[in-house]
Amino acid sequence: MRLHQIAHCRTGDKGNISNISVIAYDRRDFALLADLLTPAHVKRCLAGIANGAVERYELPQLGALNFVLHNALGGGVTRSLALDAHGKCLASAMLEIEIPER
Amino acid sequence: MxxxxxxxxxxxxxxxxxxxxxxxxxxxxxxxxxxxxxxxxxxxxxxxxxxxxxxxxxxxxxxxxxxxxxxxxxxxxxxxxxxxxxxxxxxxxxxxxxxxxxxxxxxxxxxxxxDDVHDRISPDQFELMETGQSLADLAKPVISANAYxxxxxxxxxxxxxxxxxxxxxxxxxxxxxxxxxxxxxxxxxxxxxxxxxxxxxxxxxxxxxxxxxxxxxxxxxxxxxxxxxxxxxxxxxxxxxxxxxxxxxxxxxxxxxxxxxxxxxxxxxxxxxxxxxxxxxxxxxxxxxxxxxxxxxxxxxxxxxxGKLKVSVGYVDSFVGEGQISYAGSSCVARGRLALDIVDQRLKMTGVNCLETRRDLIGLDAILGQYDGDTSHIPEVRARFIARTASLADAKRIGEEVESLYLNGPAAGGGVTQSARQIIAIVSGLINETVPSPTITMLKV
Structure with a gap:
């Protein structure tokens, strides 16, 4: 199954850095998300998007992870040639990540 | 309370x-x-x-x-x-x-x-967060510098x-x-x-x-x-x-x-x-x-x-030209790719100086990058060619080459749009919070 079934996401941009939150619908799934979505795994799944370092911050009380993707926006919103220069759609790429069936 | x-x-x-x-x-x-x-x-x-x-x-x-x-x-x-x-x-x-x-x-x-600190920063001492170089090294015309x-x-x-x-x-x-x-x-x-x-x-x-x-x-x-x-x-x-x-x-x-x-x-x-x-x-x-x-x-x-304030600096970065054209039917991906190849080749043949180019098939790979799946059932795509140039004249050439695909390109392309624009980009740095001197002017109705 896909992450879309147990979590929701929102993307934000600052310069050439994108951040994507991953929030469990059910806080009991937080441990599973924290276990599966290591920065290395996210960087692999978002190959071609996350071109730099990937950092992860945890907010267990909200069932949330926050991923910070460096060098992910084609040089930054104001000069990128990308159709989605803000990377607003990237949250949807995160939600496509496959997770084990339960 | x-x-x-x-x-x-x-x-x-x-x-x-x-x-x-x-x-x-x-x-x-x-x-x-x-x-x-x-x-x-x-x-x-x-x-x-x-x-x-x-x-x-x-x-x-x-x-x-x-x-x-x-x-x-x-x-x-x-x-x-x-x-x-x-x-x-x-x-x-x-x-x-x-x-x-x-x-x-x-x-x-x-x-x-x-907030306008354009006159209060020295370009050779203003370090850019994005690159670590100074604003002077960027060597681009600065339009504005505003502190948060x-x-x-x-x-x-x-x-x-x-x-x-x-x-x-x-x-x-x-x-x-x-x-x-x-x-x-x-x-x-x-x-x-x-x-x-x-x-x-x-x-x-x-x-x-x-x-x-x-x-x-x-x-x-x-x-x-x-x-x-x-x-x-x-x-x-x-x-x-x-x-x-x-x-x-x-x-x-x-x-x-x-x-x-x-x-x-x-x-x-x-x-x-x-x-x-x-x-x-x-x-x-x-x-x-x-x-x-x-x-x-x-x-x-x-x-x-x-004790530091972020400053956003707006500068004239470059020009960008863009053209788009649509293809439909079972071979649309192949025709879209051919269209983008033609534009690329034509720009080179005619001496357009592109500093950076990007080509997308909207509907296939424009947002998330390379698509490796089967493309035989994709009903339609929109080919997009975009390039950064040093002049507006060169930027306009991108859309012209896309438009000329109507008569000179792959079969059944339609719906061309084109644009050329100046790019005002933003870089950032930090200044001491004592640099700006905020003022308040009161008007009464």
Whole structure:
């Protein structure tokens, strides 16, 4: 199954850095998300998007992870040639990540 | 315990106007805040002002003021906005004229200036966050340099009796923090309170993004009556904790889920959200549903400010030319790729100097990059060729080559669009907080 079934996401941009939150619908799934979505795994799944370092911050009380993707926006919103220069759609790429069936 | 009601009238320059009027009319608000400055807006406004000194402020200022001023006057709701952009003086003057026309006697309009630090930074000593090089090394024409001011000057203007405050660049959350400082008498070194006020500001500053906008995903995330989305308001307590809600009868949704998405929007380390007045700490924030469309937010914190202010510098970076054309049917991907190859080859053959190019098949790979799956069932694609150039003339050549595919390219291409534009880009750096000298000018209706 896909992450879309147990979590929701929102993307934000600052310069050439994108951040994507991953929030469990059910806080009991937080441990599973924290276990599966290591920065290395996210960087692999978002190959071609996350071109730099990937950092992860945890907010267990909200069932949330926050991923910070460096060098992910084609040089930054104001000069990128990308159709989605803000990377607003990237949250949807995160939600496509496959997770084990339960 | 005293509670302050602060609403959002706009979350960006192009935001809707009637939800702001509804909020002003029915929200029982103490303050209505309009956040209208994206990263690049001031640089573009500065360019407009250079063409015509009467402009350079938010183009929707007049419509917004006409819509909300009478009801805000009647309800004693004070207005705070960065709609001054590159020309707060002229925004103030225009607002004064509108208020006079509407007969709103006694209204006081404060203009906060001082964010423009173009003359106060030395390009060879101003280090860019993005590259580590100096602004001088960038060797591009600089249009604007604006510091993100804090809540101090706005709180001062409120203390001076302002009903409307118009600013240029200030930190977005500071526009919401300032009335809390003013009304609750928070000290400028009460880091926890300033952190909590910043949290309220951060949650409210994007308007509908916390009331169910930018959230809907039919099925797992249904949002009722979203076309009638209500803008948010916060009921803030003296301790800085707050209820986020919206007015009854509007569409949308305020839930722990919508608030959680907004909490992390454009945040990197939640424990260190850097602001002019405080390092806000969102890492231990808790949220609980307090009723329908009511979420209680608590646990915000803060740490001593850095003493530095972020400065956004707008400069003329380059030109960009773009062309698009559509193909349909089972071989559309192959024809789209051929079209892009032709454009690439033609630009080289005709000596167009492209500094950077990008080619997309919209519908296939434009957003998420390379698509490796089967393409035989893709019903249609839109080929897009875009390039960065050093001149507008070269930028225009991109669209021309795409357009010429009509008669000279692959079969059955249609719907060409083209554009060429100058790119004003933004770089950032830090200055000492003592560099700008904010000023307040008061106008009386």
């Amino acid at each position: 005293k509670t302050l009601r602060i609403g959002t009238g706009a979350g960006f320059a192009g935001d809707r106007i009637e939800p702001a009027t509804d909020l002003a009319r029915y929200g029982n608000l103490d303050y209505l805040v309009f956040e209208c400055l994206a990263e690049r807006t001031i640089a573009l406004a500065q360019q407009a002002k250079m063409q015509n000194p009467e402009t350079g402020f938010d183009p929707l200022l007049e419509r917004r003021m006409r819509a909300v001023l009478p009801v805000c006057y009647e309800n004693k709701t004070r207005i705070i906005s960065n709609m001054g952009a590159a020309n707060p003086q002229m925004a103030g003057k225009r607002t004064l004229e509108i208020a006079r026309e509407l007969g709103l006697k006694g209204l006081r309009i404060a203009i906060v200036c001082g 001011l804090g809540a101090g000057p706005i709180a001062q203007a409120l203390a001076d009796g302002a009903d409307i405050i118009l600013t240029g660049r200030v930190a977005d959350p500071a526009m919401f923090l300032a009335p809390l400082i003013h009304e609750f008498g928070w000290a400028m070194d009460d880091w926890q309170k300033l952190g909590r006020g910043t949290l309220v500001g951060h949650l409210l500053e994007c308007g509908g993004q916390i009331t169910g906008g930018y959230y809907a995903d039919p099925g797992p995330k249904d949002v009722p009556d979203i076309a009638n989305l209500g803008f948010p308001l916060a009921e803030v307590s003296e301790d800085g904790n707050a209820i986020i809600t919206k007015i009854p009868g509007t569409g949308g949704l305020v839930s722990v889920a919508t608030c959680s998405e907004q909490l992390l929007y454009e945040v990197h380390d939640p424990a260190a959200y850097l602001q002019p007045d405080v390092i806000a700490d969102f890492s231990r924030v808790t949220m609980t549903q307090d009723g329908p469309d009511r979420v209680f937010v608590s646990g915000g914190d803060g740490h001593a400010r850095t």
